[in-house]
Amino acid sequence: GAVVSQHPSWVICKSGTSVKIECRSLDFQATTMFWYRQFPKQSLMLMATSNEGSKATYEQGVEKDKFLINHASLTLSTLTVTSAHPEDSSFYICSAPGTDNSPLHFGNGTRLTVT
């Protein structure tokens, strides 16, 4: 079945630095990928839709200059958290629909801790 790989699985960084998270579709092409954020014991919150070859679409309230998304190929989307602050600490999860708009397949998430 469709597999989405996300890397790294966890990262600790200092306040003010930037962190890049990669999301790959391993056995299928994904023109669209979705980035979610999840706080403890809460559901997934959609941050942005990543579109191959064009700009990402951000949800209301998500700072596009802080959360940079690049979808340079049909199998790779990246999320860069710029100038990270402790309040950016969270669980970030990417996903992609399978072929023929089949249900979303999720990566295993990245736990970001900003100190």
Added chain:
Amino acid sequence: QKEVEQDPGPLSVPEGAIVSLNCTYSNSAFQYFMWYRQYSRKGPELLMYTYSSGNKEDGRFTAQVDKSSKYISLFIRDSQPSDSATYLCAMSPYNAGNMLTFGGGTRLMVKP
């Protein structure tokens, strides 16, 4: 009022019990209904996918959709400790891979 409501739990049951997880929703345009299971510190994994109303069974899992009542359910038979996880319902009006609205998740604990 949230568009998709889901009891957060936690729901604690003994091993072997039948578990019923539910979501209600307000948007009558939803046609695609999914259930995801999420273990702690992992991404959600797809369990069941249903289009429109009806039932679908896969092993110990049964998904039911009642569009007239705007109510969906996931039943787990012969629950196992390995079923302990958070269960998220998700739905979309257009297709199963886009414009998903998630419930808040129900945390299930199956005790041996």
